[in-house]
Amino acid sequence: xxxxxxxxxxxxxxxxxxxxxxxxxxxxxxxxxxxxxxxxxxxxxxxxxxxxxxxxxxxxxxxxxxxxxxxxxxxxxxxxxxxxxxxxxxxxxxxxxxxxxxxxxxxxxxxxxxxxxxxxxxxxxxxxxxxxxxxxxxxxxxxxxxxxxxxxxxxxxxxxxxxxxxxxxxxxxxxxxxxxxxxxxxxxxxxxxxxxxxxxxxxxxxxxxxxxxxxxxxxxxxxxxxxxxxxxxxxxxxxxxxxxxxxxxxxxxxxxxxxxxxxxxxxxxxxxxxxxxxxxxxxxxxxxxxxxxxxxxxxxxxxxxxxxxxxxxxxxxxxxxxxxxxxxxxxxxxxxxxxxxxxxxxxxxxxxx
Ligand code: PEP
Ligand code: MN
Numbered sequence: 001x002x003x004x005x006x007x008x009x010x011x012x013x014x015x016x017x018x019x020x021x022x023x024x025x026x027x028x029x030x031x032x033x034x035x036x037x038x039x040x041x042x043x044x045x046x047x048x049x050x051x052x053x054x055x056x057x058x059x060x061x062x063x064x065x066x067x068x069x070x071x072x073x074x075x076x077x078x079x080x081x082x083x084x085x086x087x088x089x090x091x092x093x094x095x096x097x098x099x100x101x102x103x104x105x106x107x108x109x110x111x112x113x114x115x116x117x118x119x120x121x122x123x124x125x126x127x128x129x130x131x132x133x134x135x136x137x138x139x140x141x142x143x144x145x146x147x148x149x150x151x152x153x154x155x156x157x158x159x160x161x162x163x164x165x166x167x168x169x170x171x172x173x174x175x176x177x178x179x180x181x182x183x184x185x186x187x188x189x190x191x192x193x194x195x196x197x198x199x200x201x202x203x204x205x206x207x208x209x210x211x212x213x214x215x216x217x218x219x220x221x222x223x224x225x226x227x228x229x230x231x232x233x234x235x236x237x238x239x240x241x242x243x244x245x246x247x248x249x250x251x252x253x254x255x256x257x258x259x260x261x262x263x264x265x266x267x268x269x270x271x272x273x274x275x276x277x278x279x280x281x282x283x284x285x286x287x288x289x290x291x292x293x294x295x296x297x298x299x300x301x302x303x304x305x306x307x308x309x310x311x312x313x314x315x316x317x318x319x320x321x322x323x324x325x326x327x328x329x330x331x332x333x334x335x336x337x338x339x340x341x342x343x344x345x346x347x348x349x350x351x352x353x
Pocket of ligand 2: 107108287313323324
């Protein structure tokens with residue numbers, strides 16, 4: 001990292017950037033209120049920081065050990081910029097702002113009628129953003145894989161329904177992409193692109209999605225440590241896309257015997273991640289629980305831990321849902337969760353790092 005003097009000129013900054021590129025690294029220039037800080041993207045061990053330290057306009061040049069320096073609050077503080085929570089604007093909705101955001105909808109889009117019915121229900125319940133899976137990650141090849149598995153035309157048709165449902169009920173929409181081949185098509189229809197837990201480690205996919213310049217809902221893998229999760233999020237920010245919504249969705253349960261829940265919601269990750277990065281973090285109580293009777297408690301707990309919002313699976317008729325019916329709640333139950341979570345949020349007050 002190169003910290004420029006407060007009176008460094010544009011030419012001096014440009015010179016430093018040029019020198020960084022000579023070593024095969026990219027430069028991430030943060031022009032803060034007080035000074036400019038230049039982050040190095042790539043292998044810093046190749047860089048002779050002592051040489052950079054004596055370039056004109058340079059105040060300090062040093063190696064940063066953290067693997068996620070671009071998203072770290074500490075690094076952002078040095079430039080006097082972005083150390084505050086990043087607020088991601090999607091339409092009229094702000095994620096990471098003063099109020100919690102509720103994303104809701106079916107696990108999988110099953111039909112136009114199903115999607116519109118659920119979209120109406122979640123809107124009435126107070127949701128801000130509509131979710132709906134079209135390419136479903138499934139453990140078994142014999143399970144319903146989402147309408148996108150039917151081919152390009154079927155995928156486009158479902159994406160159109162999603163876009164239209166979002167327009168009709170005035171909600172931005174989010175859907176998951178499972179592979180690089182889906183990115184271009186999906187980006188044309190949705191406001192937020194979701195990268196699921198199973199793809200958290202796919203750096204080529206992260207890079208490709210980030211280059212679309214759209215907000216990304218990025219889920220933690222169920223076996224990933226917090227440092228790993230943030231390190232991989234850095235791949236997207238290195239592509240100059242800082243609109244990353246992190247999502248804690250449960251990690252693998254420990255110990256032998258019945259685990260009672262599908263995963264273990266890692267509530268500790270919420271305040272830890274908020275201290276480490278300015279990116280907003282939300283909670284997915286549905287996949288963490290895997291049981292609809294736990295969704296209320298985990299939702300309240302997530303908001304109490306300081307999460308910027310929730311993503312919840314909702315179905316008007318959960319027993320008939322083609323995917324994840326066991327954890328789907330009804331729009332009425334969502335309404336109760338949203339109103340309670342607003343009260344929880346009010347009770348704990350604004351979160352700061
Ligand atoms: C989903 O949100 O539909 C999903 C599959 O979640 P996860 O990637 O967290 O399992
Ligand atoms: Mn699901």
